Amino acid sequence: xxxxxxxxxxxxxxxxxxxxxxxxxxxxxxxxxxxxxxxxxxxxxxxxxxxxxxxxxxxxxxxxxxxxxxxxxxxxxxxxxxxxxxxxxxxxxxxxxxxxxxxxxxxxxxxxxxxxxxxxxxxxxxxxxxxxxxxxxx
Numbered sequence: 834x835x836x837x838x839x840x841x842x843x844x845x846x847x848x849x850x851x852x853x854x855x856x857x858x859x860x861x862x863x864x865x866x867x868x869x870x871x872x873x874x875x876x877x878x879x880x881x882x883x884x885x886x887x888x889x890x891x892x893x894x895x896x897x898x899x900x901x902x903x904x905x906x907x908x909x910x911x912x913x914x915x916x917x918x919x920x921x922x923x924x925x926x927x928x929x930x931x932x933x934x935x936x937x938x939x940x941x942x943x944x945x946x947x948x949x950x951x952x953x954x955x956x957x958x959x960x961x962x963x964x965x966x967x968x969x970x971x
Contacts, residue, residue: 834942847891849947850851853956868916868944869933869942870920870922870939871917873942873943873944874893874917874939874942874947875893875894875895876892876893876949876966876967877890877891877892877966878890878891878892878893878947878964878965878966878967879964879965879966879967880962880963880964881946881963881964881965882963884962885907886962887901887905887906887909888901888902888903888909888911889902889903889904889911890902890903890904890906890967897914897916898911898912898914898915899913899914899915899924903920904905911926911927911928912926912927913925913926913927913929913930917939920938920939921936921937921938921939922936922938922939922949923935923936923937924937929943935951936951936952937949937950937951937952938951938952938958939949940961944966944969945965945966945969946963946965946966947963947964947965947966948961948962948963948964949962950962
């Protein structure tokens with residue numbers, strides 16, 4: 834009977850330890866992912882395909898600013914500031930009220946591709962927008 838009790842305690846402690854380690858790892862990965870997004874997003878990105886958007890490029894700078902430009906309209910430029918929290922990109926355009934931030938989900942981000950999906954105020958998701966990092970595909 835005493836052996837059964839010892840085995841039960843060992844199993845219980847193993848289960849508790851496993852849960853604690855697993856939860857800690859998830860939080861660390863999430864923090865790492867956010868940090869990676871912050872460094873990976875920096876640079877100039879080109880739309881991967883033709884779309885109804887005016888812009889053809891977006892550039893994210895280390896300073897926390899961004900700008901949209903177009904090869905079709907030399908005078909077109911929109912700019913503002915951005916921040917990243919977890920896998921969400923928050924963008925504030927300079928011509929909008931200070932508390933008006935667009936929320937965009939980062940679907941995928943690596944050294945060569947950036948996939949974003951706009952989230953609307955009503956909870957609906959917009960279509961995915963795919964960018965390729967300038968100079969990454971030759």
